[in-house]
């Protein structure tokens with residue numbers, strides 16, 4: 001056991017710069033090839049010593065989320081305790097939500113990753129990284145990436161990661177919709193569209209995205225980015241077409257649906273342009289809010305915060 005009484009971990013949202021979806025596997029998942037990038041929109045998870053597991057949710061994006069044992073943060077703590085064979089150790093978790101829920105930004109996965117790391121530190125377990133990664137993959141396809149952050153190629157369900165090194169700064173705008181989209185429903189719509197059209201006709205090109213990232217070439221990245229889930233997300237939320245138009249008219253190099261949506265993500269030439277695009281999209285009234293973010297930030301990390309955060 002460590003003598004730490006309280007651990008705070010900050011964890012980023014992710015975007016998929018490229019999301020290529022393969023056929024449906026026998027286990028019900030699709031084989032993916034994706035390029036993840038972590039962006040500086042963070043949830044904050046605090047873990048304090050306690051009897052049993054409990055969870056409190058707060059922050060501007062916590063509305064509608066349930067603070068029970070179905071929450072991914074709680075499930076992460078329970079899984080780690082079980083794996084460590086320490087079922088009697090406890091934690092009071094507090095999650096401050098700034099990452100919008102069901103937005104395609106993997107906020108739930110982020111909280112799971114943060115809770116794993118926070119509990120590992122609080123309980124002084126020193127779980128080896130490979131074991132934490134394996135537990136993360138059991139919790140969800142995007143949880144391993146949330147632990148690692150930065151930029152990576154993901155395969156399998158997205159849990160097998162190879163880091164991609166890039167020296168350039170990437171500035172994005174996230175346009176967050178007024179409603180969520182459920183990831184399974186977007187995949188179901190993709191399967192329906194593919195069946196109707198006689199097979200996969202999508203064109204996400206992860207190889208070209210990897211090359212553009214390694215070269216630090218924003219223009220090539222804008223040309224290569226793509227998401228096989230976009231047409232399915234647009235079928236379920238047709239209003240997103242207006243958000244995409246608003247971003248491109250505001251000067252984005254390119255725009256697309258983020259992951260399973262309904263957030264839209266836009267690439268900007270630089271930070272100042274990203275901020276002005278965010279203002280213009282917000283003024284267009286086509287989303288709930290728009291925010292400029294920086295890409296390629298670290299994954300879940302312990303943070304030092306004032307006591308009341």
Ligand code: ATP
Pocket residue numbers: 065070071072073095100101102103104105106107108109111112142181183259260261
């Ligand atoms: P996915 O990670 O499945 O692609 P997403 O990024 O679109 O989804 P999330 O915010 O991760 O969306 O939420 C997906 C669902 O997970 C939510 O509808 C919610 O019911 C559930 N969930 C469980 N725990 C959390 C959490 N801590 N934060 C957000 N959602 C959670």
